[in-house]
Amino acid sequence: MSTARTLTPSDLWWCLGAVALALAPHAGRLPVPLSLGVAACVIWRMLGALGRLPLPERHRPVLWWGLQGLAVLTFVLIYAVYQGQLGRDAGVAMLSAMAGLKLLELRNGRDYYAVCLLTYFLVVTNFLFSQAIPTALYLLGVTMLTTSALVRVNAPARLPARACARLGALMVLESLPLMAVCFVLFPRLPGPLWGVPTDSAQAVTGLSDEMTIGRIARLGTSDEVAFRVAFLDGTPSARDLYWRGPVLWATDGRTWRAGAIENTGAPPVVVQGRRLRYDILLEAHGERWLPALDAVTYNDAKSRAQRGRDLVATEPIKRQLRYRLESALDYRLPDLTPADRAAALALPKQAHPRSRALAASWVVQGLAPPQIVDAALANFRREAFGYTLTPPVLPNDPIDGFLFDTRQGFCEHFAAAFVVLMRAAGVPARVVTGYQGGEYNTMSDYFLVRQRDAHAWAEVYLETRGWVRVDPTAAVAPERVSLGINTYAGERGPLRMLDRAGFAARVFNGARQLWDSANYHWSEWVLGYSADRQRGLLEALGMEDVTPARLVLWLTSVMGGLIGLLTLLLLRNRVVTRLPPALRIYRTFCGRLARIGLPRSPSEGPLEYAERVAASRADLAAEVRAIAQAFALLRYADAPAGLSALRARVNAFKPGRPT
Amino acid sequence: MPALEPLSPAAARTQLEQVVDAASTILLGKRDVLRLAVSCLVAGGHLLLEDLPGVGKTTLAHALARLLGLSCQRLQCTSDLLPADVIGVSVYDRNDGSFRFHQGPVFTQVLLADEINRATPRAQSALLEAMEERQVTVEGRALALPVPFFVIATQNPTEQVGTYPLPESQLDRFLMRLSLGYPDRTAERELLRGSDRRGLLATLKPLLDTATLQRLQASVDTVHLADPWLDYLQNLLARSREMPALAHGLSPRAGLALLRAARAWALLNGRGHALPEDLKAVLPAVVTHRLSLRGDGQSPAAVVEALLSGVPVP
Numbered sequence: 001m002s003t004a005r006t007l008t009p010s011d012l013w014w015c016l017g018a019v020a021l022a023l024a025p026h027a028g029r030l031p032v033p034l035s036l037g038v039a040a041c042v043i044w045r046m047l048g049a050l051g052r053l054p055l056p057e058r059h060r061p062v063l064w065w066g067l068q069g070l071a072v073l074t075f076v077l078i079y080a081v082y083q084g085q086l087g088r089d090a091g092v093a094m095l096s097a098m099a100g101l102k103l104l105e106l107r108n109g110r111d112y113y114a115v116c117l118l119t120y121f122l123v124v125t126n127f128l129f130s131q132a133i134p135t136a137l138y139l140l141g142v143t144m145l146t147t148s149a150l151v152r153v154n155a156p157a158r159l160p161a162r163a164c165a166r167l168g169a170l171m172v173l174e175s176l177p178l179m180a181v182c183f184v185l186f187p188r189l190p191g192p193l194w195g196v197p198t199d200s201a202q203a204v205t206g207l208s209d210e211m212t213i214g215r216i217a218r219l220g221t222s223d224e225v226a227f228r229v230a231f232l233d234g235t236p237s238a239r240d241l242y243w244r245g246p247v248l249w250a251t252d253g254r255t256w257r258a259g260a261i262e263n264t265g266a267p268p269v270v271v272q273g274r275r276l277r278y279d280i281l282l283e284a285h286g287e288r289w290l291p292a293l294d295a296v297t298y299n300d301a302k303s304r305a306q307r308g309r310d311l312v313a314t315e316p317i318k319r320q321l322r323y324r325l326e327s328a329l330d331y332r333l334p335d336l337t338p339a340d341r342a343a344a345l346a347l348p349k350q351a352h353p354r355s356r357a358l359a360a361s362w363v364v365q366g367l368a369p370p371q372i373v374d375a376a377l378a379n380f381r382r383e384a385f386g387y388t389l390t391p392p393v394l395p396n397d398p399i400d401g402f403l404f405d406t407r408q409g410f411c412e413h414f415a416a417a418f419v420v421l422m423r424a425a426g427v428p429a430r431v432v433t434g435y436q437g438g439e440y441n442t443m444s445d446y447f448l449v450r451q452r453d454a455h456a457w458a459e460v461y462l463e464t465r466g467w468v469r470v471d472p473t474a475a476v477a478p479e480r481v482s483l484g485i486n487t488y489a490g491e492r493g494p495l496r497m498l499d500r501a502g503f504a505a506r507v508f509n510g511a512r513q514l515w516d517s518a519n520y521h522w523s524e525w526v527l528g529y530s531a532d533r534q535r536g537l538l539e540a541l542g543m544e545d546v547t548p549a550r551l552v553l554w555l556t557s558v559m560g561g562l563i564g565l566l567t568l569l570l571l572r573n574r575v576v577t578r579l580p581p582a583l584r585i586y587r588t589f590c591g592r593l594a595r596i597g598l599p600r601s602p603s604e605g606p607l608e609y610a611e612r613v614a615a616s617r618a619d620l621a622a623e624v625r626a627i628a629q630a631f632a633l634l635r636y637a638d639a640p641a642g643l644s645a646l647r648a649r650v651n652a653f654k655p656g657r658p659t
Numbered sequence: 660m661p662a663l664e665p666l667s668p669a670a671a672r673t674q675l676e677q678v679v680d681a682a683s684t685i686l687l688g689k690r691d692v693l694r695l696a697v698s699c700l701v702a703g704g705h706l707l708l709e710d711l712p713g714v715g716k717t718t719l720a721h722a723l724a725r726l727l728g729l730s731c732q733r734l735q736c737t738s739d740l741l742p743a744d745v746i747g748v749s750v751y752d753r754n755d756g757s758f759r760f761h762q763g764p765v766f767t768q769v770l771l772a773d774e775i776n777r778a779t780p781r782a783q784s785a786l787l788e789a790m791e792e793r794q795v796t797v798e799g800r801a802l803a804l805p806v807p808f809f810v811i812a813t814q815n816p817t818e819q820v821g822t823y824p825l826p827e828s829q830l831d832r833f834l835m836r837l838s839l840g841y842p843d844r845t846a847e848r849e850l851l852r853g854s855d856r857r858g859l860l861a862t863l864k865p866l867l868d869t870a871t872l873q874r875l876q877a878s879v880d881t882v883h884l885a886d887p888w889l890d891y892l893q894n895l896l897a898r899s900r901e902m903p904a905l906a907h908g909l910s911p912r913a914g915l916a917l918l919r920a921a922r923a924w925a926l927l928n929g930r931g932h933a934l935p936e937d938l939k940a941v942l943p944a945v946v947t948h949r950l951s952l953r954g955d956g957q958s959p960a961a962v963v964e965a966l967l968s969g970v971p972v973p
Contacts, residue, residue, distance in 0.1 A: 602971035605935035636885045637932035 014149035041100035245434035247308025266305035273330030298326035344428035359424030387477035428461035672929030688846025702923035704834020728865030729768035736778035742785035
């Protein structure tokens with residue numbers, strides 16, 4: 001197309017629509033005035049296309065110079081707002097502003113191309129913020145629309161809109177195999193190219209390494225995904241699914257923390273049963289802890305076990321992380337150093353007088369530590385403690401208040417109160433936070449653990465058995481542990497109707513599992529396609545010694561091969577196989593005549609054309625007529641023979657230009 | 660009727676060219692129109708001649724009838740022509756006391772219907788029914804018309820006063836519509852110098868007989884149609900149906916008419932197979948009177964030209 005082509009309003013709708021849709025997801029990310037300004041530009045251009053508003057053109061000096069001024073002002077403001085840091089946010093703000101302003105001077109084909117290319121780039125910038133499946137699908141749609149806009153401006157004006165959209169979408173779909181090849185073979189960079197989308201890290205309120213009463217109760221209703229686990233050696237039963245998070249040693253009476261325990265290396269684990277290997281795909285949570293099934297027996301170099309056998313990463317988890325662990329379900333933790341013992345017995349002075357009194361009464365009775373544990377659990381059962389997701393507020397000493405007054409609480413209340421009682425009775429104890437249970441996805445064979453599966457339990461140290469897990473919540477509400485919180489909350493929440501609805505619930509759950517399964521595979525294979533995975537995949541395909549240089553070599557050769565193959569296929573389809581041989585030869589003949597300035601008009605029959613050529617070139621008349629006759633016989637009389645004669649004649653036919 | 664053996668294309672060409680040559684001695688400088696008219700008759704179609712008075716329509720009709728060796732009746736259409744004047748009447752015979760049917764002019768091999776648009780619709784439809792069915796119904800009895808049966812109708816352009824234009828459905832029954840047009844200068848000079856054309860007619864000798872004509876007609880059906888040719892025909896029909904200048908596209912009957920006419924034209928050119936050129940040659944004559952144009956001032960000829968140039972030859 002010539003760049004001087006005048007754009008019709010219908011051309012503009014396509015382009016404006018594509019820009020608007022590419023910009024739409026950014027609207028919430030840009031400063032509000034900028035979002036409004038860009039939207040105003042789009043609307044102004046639309047009204048301009050309809051002739052309702054004048055556009056800033058050279059013959060309207062006020063508008064024209066106003067636009068130039070506005071552009072400069074916008075860039076100054078963006079510079080000021082982002083304080084000169086040209087990072088992701090400032091870059092996107094800049095690009096969006098430029099796109100909006102460019103629309104106002106969209107006049108000819110060249111501008112149209114520029115805007116479409118800008119739109120493609122805007123599409124890419126969206127991935128800097130979100131890489132979820134819906135985003136990818138949406139942006140695929142926008143890419144198709146942008147391509148259709150380019151089709152539109154290059155197509156004859158009468159081509160219907162549907163045909164433009166179809167062709168644009170088809171071109172994008174046809175390029176998907178090439179995209180896949182690029183994705184698989186392009187050398188993976190060790191780090192993220194632009195800094196990672198931070199959407200997941202910002203939004204999630206994960207388990208922290210602190211526990212204050214009330215915090216986990218809020219998690220109890222959050223549907224956010226915490227992590228997903230795929231077991232490699234068979235799945236354990238639901239009651240064994242204790243995912244250890246931060247181990248909390250220190251308390252000030254209200255808040256529990258990991259505490260400044262001297263880290264003398266991870267204590268040993270004595271493994272008694274078999275070991276399970278599993279992969280965890282952890283969502284970003286901004287902290288350093290890594291969930292692991294009790295008790296971890298192997299972890300890789302990127303994580304480190306602490307004194308409480310809880311795993312921490314070397315740096316905060318700001319992006320989705322995939323790691324492999326090995327755990328034993330039947331284990332002993334026999335190690336207790338003097339420093340551990342001191343930390344596991346510390347209680348704030350003067351706090352929890354009533355609890356101390358209760359514990360003292362057990363000591364006075366001369367109970368041994370295992371019996372003290374039983375006594376505490378029996379106390380929870382006997383005194384009608386209740387499990388609730390919405391515990392009452394405990395303004396003063398929360399442990400005493402819970403144990404003796406309200407008796408209503410969530411796992412953290414039970415865990416903290418139990419540990420306080422143990423410590424008061426001289427039994428070393430600590431709080432373990434983490435997750436309990438998980439939802440098994442039957443479609444893709446993995447467990448999904450949500451934030452609402454967060455849990456807190458206790459561990460006590462018994463001389464004979466080492467650290468032993470005690471879940472006081474299970475003493476009060478055993479079904480919370482055996483069924484998981486989903487079912488438990490459902491029993492008393494609005495989900496109850498759905499659970500009882502049978503079929504509707506099954507459909508709903510099936511759809512939810514399918515969607516989560518899709519997300520899981522997306523995370524595993526698209527977002528989590530790292531250099532390691534790439535090497536693994538390519539080695540499985542028989543490629544050895546994967547280096548970036550080799551990858552580039554492979555990439556270029558596979559792409560070249562694919563494009564070549566496609567070209568051949570298209571050529572075969574379009575020219576070779578569709579044309580019968582006689583017609584092909586005849587086309588060659590027509591081509592030769594066209595080169596001497598006598599092209600055949602498409603609606604001309606062979607004899608007609610021959611006569612026309614004969615009329616202007618008497619020297620060629622006899623040969624041209626003969627060829628036309630021979631061709632007409634082959635083509636329209638279905639003559640059985642004569643093809644080779646025609647071919648020979650046409651091959652010998654070398655018309656010169658008239659002298 | 661016994662199956663007649665078709666003639667070879669070359670033989671057919673010789674026969675038909677003789678007819679055209681002979682007719683050309685009467686109607687000077689109109690070789691192209693004569694060739695079309697002859698192929699129309701060989702294709703077994705009725706012919707409509709439309710032109711101003713005095714350019715030789717009637718002469719052409721007479722000449723063709725004579726040269727083909729067919730019996731010819733002339734029907735001068737007027738506004739008081741009745742169906743009975745065309746078909747015939749039953750007359751009471753006093754001798755044997757019964758009605759006897761007197762055949763009208765339609766019982767002939769070539770019916771020359773002069774100025775057909777002067778007849779009332781009633782008379783026109785009686786005639787047109789005979790054309791379509793090749794039989795007439797009299798008092799409940801179906802009477803077959805002679806074989807072959809051709810109608811060569813002439814009509815003046817319809818702007819003239821006192822005419823009843825043929826409706827589209829009836830125009831459709833004519834395989835071709837031809838116009839003669841004014842002769843060119845040399846032909847007109849010869850015409851002016853020469854003797855009376857009607858007198859010359861009488862000197863024409865029949866060149867064919869009924870049997871030969873029927874063999875020629877049988878030959879038309881043997882003209883080979885290749886797939887690309889049929890593609891071309893179908894593409895033309897399809898194109899006519901989506902042209903904005905046309906209210907309606909060409910009907911399947913028009914397609915069949917084109918096919919027959921093109922075969923006859925191929926035979927006239929001594930070919931046993933049809934070329935796209937054959938279709939292009941007969942197309943204006945076959946379709947112009949069948950087109951229903953939208954009233955935006957385009958002439959039928961221009962539309963036909965646009966149709967032909969808009970479809971590539973496969």
